Amino acid sequence: MRTNNVLIIGGGVIGTAIARALSRYELSITLVEKEVEVGFGASKANSGIIHPGFHDQPGTLKAKLGLSGNVMYDKLCKELDVPLKRIGSLLVALKEEELGILEKLKVQGELNGVPGLKIVKGEALFQMEPNLTKKVKAALYAPGLAVVSPYELTIALAENAQQNGVKVILDAEVKNISSVNGALKRVETKHGFILTDYLINAAGLFADEIASMVEARNFTLLLRKGEEYILDKKTADLVKHVIFPISQKETKGVLIIPTVDGNLMIGPTAKRIEKKSDLSTSREDLQVILNRVRKLVPQISSENIIASFAGIRAGSEKGDFIITPSKKVKGFINVVGIDSPGLTAAPAIAQMVVDILSQEGLKLRKKRDYQPSRKKWIRFRELPSREKGRLVKKDKRYGNIICRCETVSEMEVIEAIKRGARTLDGVKFRTRAGMGRCQGGFCAPRIVQILARELGIKVEEVTKRGRKSNIVLTKK
Amino acid sequence: MRIQKVDVAVVGGGPAGLAAAIAASSGGAEKVTILDRNKTLGGILPQCIHNGFGLHRFKEDLTGPEYAQRFIDRVEELKIEVKLETMVLNIRPEKKILAINAKEGIFEIEAGSVVLAMGCRERSRGALSIPGTRPSGILTAGVAQQWINLEGYLPGKRIVILGSGDIGLIMARRLTLEGAEVKAVVEIMPYPGGLTRNVVQCLYDFDIPLFLEHTISFIHGKDRVEAVTIARVNEEKEFIPGTEKFIDCDTLLLSVGLIPENELSSSAGVRLDPFTGGPVVDERRQTSLEGIFACGNVVQVYDLVDHVSLEGDIAGKNAALYALGKLKQPKRLIKLIPGRNIHSLVPQLISGEDMTTIFVRVKTPEKSVKLKMGQGIKEVKKPLVNPNQTLTSTLSLKELVLLNALDEVEVSIIKEGRE
Numbered sequence: 001m002r003t004n005n006v007l008i009i010g011g012g013v014i015g016t017a018i019a020r021a022l023s024r025y026e027l028s029i030t031l032v033e034k035e036v037e038v039g040f041g042a043s044k045a046n047s048g049i050i051h052p053g054f055h056d057q058p059g060t061l062k063a064k065l066g067l068s069g070n071v072m073y074d075k076l077c078k079e080l081d082v083p084l085k086r087i088g089s090l091l092v093a094l095k096e097e098e099l100g101i102l103e104k105l106k107v108q109g110e111l112n113g114v115p116g117l118k119i120v121k122g123e124a125l126f127q128m129e130p131n132l133t134k135k136v137k138a139a140l141y142a143p144g145l146a147v148v149s150p151y152e153l154t155i156a157l158a159e160n161a162q163q164n165g166v167k168v169i170l171d172a173e174v175k176n177i178s179s180v181n182g183a184l185k186r187v188e189t190k191h192g193f194i195l196t197d198y199l200i201n202a203a204g205l206f207a208d209e210i211a212s213m214v215e216a217r218n219f220t221l222l223l224r225k226g227e228e229y230i231l232d233k234k235t236a237d238l239v240k241h242v243i244f245p246i247s248q249k250e251t252k253g254v255l256i257i258p259t260v261d262g263n264l265m266i267g268p269t270a271k272r273i274e275k276k277s278d279l280s281t282s283r284e285d286l287q288v289i290l291n292r293v294r295k296l297v298p299q300i301s302s303e304n305i306i307a308s309f310a311g312i313r314a315g316s317e318k319g320d321f322i323i324t325p326s327k328k329v330k331g332f333i334n335v336v337g338i339d340s341p342g343l344t345a346a347p348a349i350a351q352m353v354v355d356i357l358s359q360e361g362l363k364l365r366k367k368r369d370y371q372p373s374r375k376k377w378i379r380f381r382e383l384p385s386r387e388k389g390r391l392v393k394k395d396k397r398y399g400n401i402i403c404r405c406e407t408v409s410e411m412e413v414i415e416a417i418k419r420g421a422r423t424l425d426g427v428k429f430r431t432r433a434g435m436g437r438c439q440g441g442f443c444a445p446r447i448v449q450i451l452a453r454e455l456g457i458k459v460e461e462v463t464k465r466g467r468k469s470n471i472v473l474t475k476k
Numbered sequence: 477m478r479i480q481k482v483d484v485a486v487v488g489g490g491p492a493g494l495a496a497a498i499a500a501s502s503g504g505a506e507k508v509t510i511l512d513r514n515k516t517l518g519g520i521l522p523q524c525i526h527n528g529f530g531l532h533r534f535k536e537d538l539t540g541p542e543y544a545q546r547f548i549d550r551v552e553e554l555k556i557e558v559k560l561e562t563m564v565l566n567i568r569p570e571k572k573i574l575a576i577n578a579k580e581g582i583f584e585i586e587a588g589s590v591v592l593a594m595g596c597r598e599r600s601r602g603a604l605s606i607p608g609t610r611p612s613g614i615l616t617a618g619v620a621q622q623w624i625n626l627e628g629y630l631p632g633k634r635i636v637i638l639g640s641g642d643i644g645l646i647m648a649r650r651l652t653l654e655g656a657e658v659k660a661v662v663e664i665m666p667y668p669g670g671l672t673r674n675v676v677q678c679l680y681d682f683d684i685p686l687f688l689e690h691t692i693s694f695i696h697g698k699d700r701v702e703a704v705t706i707a708r709v710n711e712e713k714e715f716i717p718g719t720e721k722f723i724d725c726d727t728l729l730l731s732v733g734l735i736p737e738n739e740l741s742s743s744a745g746v747r748l749d750p751f752t753g754g755p756v757v758d759e760r761r762q763t764s765l766e767g768i769f770a771c772g773n774v775v776q777v778y779d780l781v782d783h784v785s786l787e788g789d790i791a792g793k794n795a796a797l798y799a800l801g802k803l804k805q806p807k808r809l810i811k812l813i814p815g816r817n818i819h820s821l822v823p824q825l826i827s828g829e830d831m832t833t834i835f836v837r838v839k840t841p842e843k844s845v846k847l848k849m850g851q852g853i854k855e856v857k858k859p860l861v862n863p864n865q866t867l868t869s870t871l872s873l874k875e876l877v878l879l880n881a882l883d884e885v886e887v888s889i890i891k892e893g894r895e
C-alpha cells in the first residue's frame with residue numbers, strides 16, 4: 001500500500017480549501033469525507049458571507065485570517081468560476097446610545113486592517129437603503145463584504161483539487177486512527193486502511209472525535225445552532241447590502257442577507273445545543289428572526305418564505321480558531337473550532353496549513369502542470385437569448401428546461417452528475433434546480449429519473465442526500 | 477432569432493388553455509397556438525385518473541384524462557398548432573412571447589392577443605415553515621400523484637397527509653388502494669378543505685382519521701421522515717401544549733393550498749389581485765393589459781374543472797375578437813369589491829354591458845345566508861356557503877342596468893333576515 005503524503009479528514013470548505021492549496025505541489029493527497037458528497041456539513045448551511053473583518057478582536061486568528069481570506073476571494077472565485085458579489089454591509093444603530101458602538105467597531109476594524117470603513121447617516125444612508133426603517137440613526141458601512149454560494153464554492157474547491165490529482169473518497173467515515181510511538185500509522189474507513197505521513201483534522205463538528213482517536217484531546221467544541229429562512233426572489237430588492245444589527249452577544253446577530261443568487265435570507269439565530277444531529281428548525285426561532293429583522297426593514301414578511309435550514313457552528317471553547325500541529329503525534333494537525341468567519345477565512349486557513357506542513361518537514365515542490373482554473377460552468381439562465389439559442393443548437397438537451405422556477409436545463413443536470421453529483425441535493429447545489437419558489441415540486445421527479453438513468457441505478461435507489469434518504473420507496 | 481406571427485397565443489395547455497384555444501379558433505382566429513412545457517396536453521388532468529370531472533359541462537362523470545381528451549380531440553379537428561415541451565420564458569406587454577424548446581431553440585412569437593392559462597402550483601413546506609428536520613419523504617400531494625399515476629412508483633408506505641384539500645383527499649384514497657397505510661389527515665381549520673363528496677368517498681369509506689383544528693408541530697427524522705408530531709391549535713392557530721400526538725410514518729404529504737402561477741404575468745406588467753393571487757380581469761377575462769387575457773387557475777384557484785373550461789371559453793372568444801380587431805373596449809368598468817365573508821371574486825371588473833357570471837369564494841362556512849350585491853341590486857338565498865366551494869351568481873340585464881349607475885359595488889354574504 002502506498003503511503004500518502006497528506007490525508008485530510010473532512011470535505012467541508014476547510015478540508016477542500018486545504019486540499020486545493022496543497023494540490024499545487026508534487027504530493028500524494030487524499031481527502032476522506034463521511035457523507036456521499038462534499039460540503040454537506042456546516043459548509044452548506046451558513047450565511048454565505050465573506051465578512052469584512054471588523055467584528056473580530058484584534059490579535060485573534062479570526063481577525064487575521066478573516067481579513068486575509070476576504071482579500072483572497074476575488075482571485076479564488078475567478079479561478080474556480082464561482083459567482084462572488086462584493087455588495088458591502090451596513091451595521092445599523094437604532095438608538096443614540098449605540099453610536100458609540102459604531103465608532104468602536106470602526107476603530108476595531110481599522111486596527112484589524114479593514115479598508116474603507118465609514119459611518120453614514122441621514123439622506124446618504126437612506127439613499128443606499130430606502131427600505132430601512134427611518135428610526136436608524138447611523139450605520140457603519142463596510143464596502144468589502146461579499147456574498148458567495150458556500151456549497152458551490154466547496155464543490156468547486158474539491159473539483160479543482162481533483163483536477164490536480166487529489167483523491168477524494170466519499171461515504172468514508174473515519175472510524176479509527178492508529179499511531180505507534182508518536183508516529184501516525186493508519187486511518188481506517190469502511191473502504192479499508194489508508195496510510196499517511198501527515199494527517200489533517202478538518203472534520204468540523206466531529207473534529208473532537210477525530211482528535212480523540214489520535215491523542216488526549218486538548219480542546220472542547222462549543223456547538224451553536226443557527227436557523228435561517230430564505231425568501232422568494234420577488235423580495236430581492238428590499239435591501240442591497242447585508243444589514244447587521246448591533247449585537248451584544250458573541251455572534252453577529254440576526255442579519256438580512258441579499259444572497260449571491262438573488263434571494264433574501266434572514267437569520268441566523270444562535271442556540272447552544274448538545275446533540276450534533278440537531279438540525280431542526282423551530283417556530284420560536286422563526287419568530288425571533290422575524291421580530292428582529294422587521295425592526296430594521298418592516299416590509300419583510302413571513303409570507304414570502306420559501307425555505308428554511310439550520311446549521312451548527314462548531315466553535316472552540318476559547319472562542320478562536322485552533323490551527324496547530326500536535327506536540328505528541330508527529331504529522332497530526334488540528335484545524336478545529338472553525339465557526340464564523342470560517343468560510344471567509346478558508347483560503348487563508350488553507351495557506352496557513354500549508355506553511356505549518358512545511359515547517360513540520362513536508363517537502364513542497366511546485367507542480368509544473370498545476371491548473372488553478374476549474375472547468376467553466378454553464379449557467380443557462382444567466383445567458384442572453386442568443387447564447388441560449390446557440391447552445392440549444394449545439395445540444396438539444398439545453399432546450400429541455402427541467403427546473404422551471406430557476407430555468408435549469410437537462411444538460412446542466414447531466415453536467416452536474418458528470419462532475420460528481422450523486423444525489424438530488426448534489427444536483428440542487430450545483431445547478432439550483434429545486435431551489436426556487438416551488439422547492440422542487442415540479443422538477444424533483446424529473447431529476448430523480450435523470451440521476452437514475454445517468455448513474456445506471458434504479459429510481460428507488462436515488463436519494464436526497466445519501467444513506468436512507470430515498471425519494472420513492474417501491475416500484476408499483 | 478426566429479419570429480413567428482400568430483393571431484392568438486395561449487400559454488398553458490390545461491383545460492383552461494385548451495378551451496380558450498378552441499373558442500378562439502371557433503371564433504374566427506385563423507392561427508391559434510398553444511404552448512405548454514409538459515410532454516402532453518391537459519395540464520394537471522392526465523394525472524387525475526379518478527372520476528368526478530365534467531358533471532356540469534358534459535353531464536357525465538369523467539376521469540381527468542377523459543375530460544382532457546374531449547378538448548384535445550377538438551384541438552386536433554380545428555388544426556390548432558400545439559407546441560409541447562416548450563417553456564415560455566417571458567411575455568412582454570406588446571404581446572411578444574419568448575419561448576424555448578429542444579426542437580426550435582429560442583424563439584419569439586408575436587401574437588395578436590395572448591391568453592394566460594398557466595394554472596397554479598402547490599404550496600410547499602417552506603411556505604408553511606413547519607418546524608422540525610428536513611428529511612426526504614416530504615412532498616406535495618400533486619407530486620405524489622404524479623409519482624404514482626404517471627411514473628408508477630410509490631413514494632411511501634406509512635403516510636400522514638397535512639391539509640384536507642381535494643388533492644390530499646384523493647391521494648389518501650389512491651395511496652390506500654395502492655397498499656400504503658394512510659395514518660391520518662390533519663387539517664388546521666375546523667372544517668375540511670375539499671369537497672364534501674371527497675371527504676366521504678376518500679376518507680370515511682376507508683376509515684382514515686381526519687383531525688380537524690390540528691396541524692403538524694414537528695417533523696422527525698434524519699435521512700427519511702420517521703414520524704410527525706401533531707397538535708391541536710387555538711383560534712390564533714398556535715399549538716396548544718399538551719395536545720400533541722406522535723404519529724409514526726415515513727412520508728408526509730402536503731395538500732396545503734395552491735398558488736396561481738403568475739410570475740410571467742407580473743413580469744409582463746399585468747396587475748394582480750392580492751385576494752385571488754391572479755390577474756385582475758373584467759368579464760371578458762381581459763387583464764389590465766389590453767389584448768392579454770387570462771383564464772382558469774391562473775386567475776383564481778377553482779374547485780371544479782368546469783368553471784375553469786367555462787372561463788377558457790370566455791377568454792378565448794374575446795382574445796379572438798381582439799386579434800381580429802373586433803373587440804369593443806368597454807366605455808367604463810365597474811369595480812366589484814369583496815365585502816363581508818368574501819375571500820375573493822372574479823371578475824373584479826364588469827362593464828355592465830353583457831350578462832355576466834361572477835365566481836365567489838367565501839372566507840368561512842355559514843348557514844342560511846344571502847349573497848348580496850350593492851344596495852338592493854341582488855340578493856340570493858344560500859342555505860350553506862363553504863370556502864371549499866365556488867359560488868356562482870349570474871347577473872341579469874335588469875340588475876346590470878341598476879348597476880350601471882355605480883362606480884363600484886360591494887359583494888357580501890349576509891345573514892338571512894338581516895339587511
Ligand SMILES: Cc1cc2nc3c(=O)[nH]c(=O)nc-3n(C[C@H](O)[C@H](O)[C@H](O)COP(=O)(O)OP(=O)(O)OC[C@H]3O[C@@H](n4cnc5c(N)ncnc54)[C@H](O)[C@@H]3O)c2cc1C
Pocket residue numbers: 009010011012013014015032033034035038039040041042043044045046047048049050051172173174175202203204205206207210225226227268310311312313338339340341342343344345
Ligand atoms: C448558521 C451559520 C452561519 C454561518 N455564516 C457564516 C458566514 O456568513 N461567513 C463565514 O465566514 N462563516 C459562517 N459560518 C461558519 C462557516 O460555515 C464554517 O466556519 C465553515 O463552514 C466550517 O467549515 P468546515 O469545513 O470546518 O466544516 P464542515 O463543513 O462541517 O465540514 C466538516 C466535514 O467533515 C466531515 N466529517 C466529520 N466527521 C468525519 C469523519 N469521521 N470522517 C470523515 N469525514 C468526517 C463532515 O461530514 C463534514 O463534511 C456560519 C456557520 C453557521 C452554522
Ligand SMILES: Cc1cc2nc3c(=O)[nH]c(=O)nc-3n(C[C@H](O)[C@H](O)[C@H](O)COP(=O)(O)OP(=O)(O)OC[C@H]3O[C@@H](n4cnc5c(N)ncnc54)[C@H](O)[C@@H]3O)c2cc1C
Pocket residue numbers: 487488489490491492493511512513514518519520521524527528529530562563564565593594595596618621642643646737740771772773774778779780781782784
Ligand atoms: C388532484 C386534483 C383533483 C381534482 N379533482 C377534480 C374533480 O374531481 N372535479 C373537477 O371538476 N375538478 C377537479 N380538479 C380541478 C381541475 O382539474 C383544475 O382546476 C384544472 O385542471 C385547472 O386547469 P388549468 O388549465 O387552469 O390549469 P392546469 O391544468 O394546471 O394547466 C396549466 C398548464 O400550463 C402550463 N404552463 C404553466 N406555465 C407555463 C410556461 N411558462 N410555459 C409553458 N407552459 C406553462 C402547465 O405545464 C400546465 O400544463 C382537480 C385538480 C387536482 C389537481
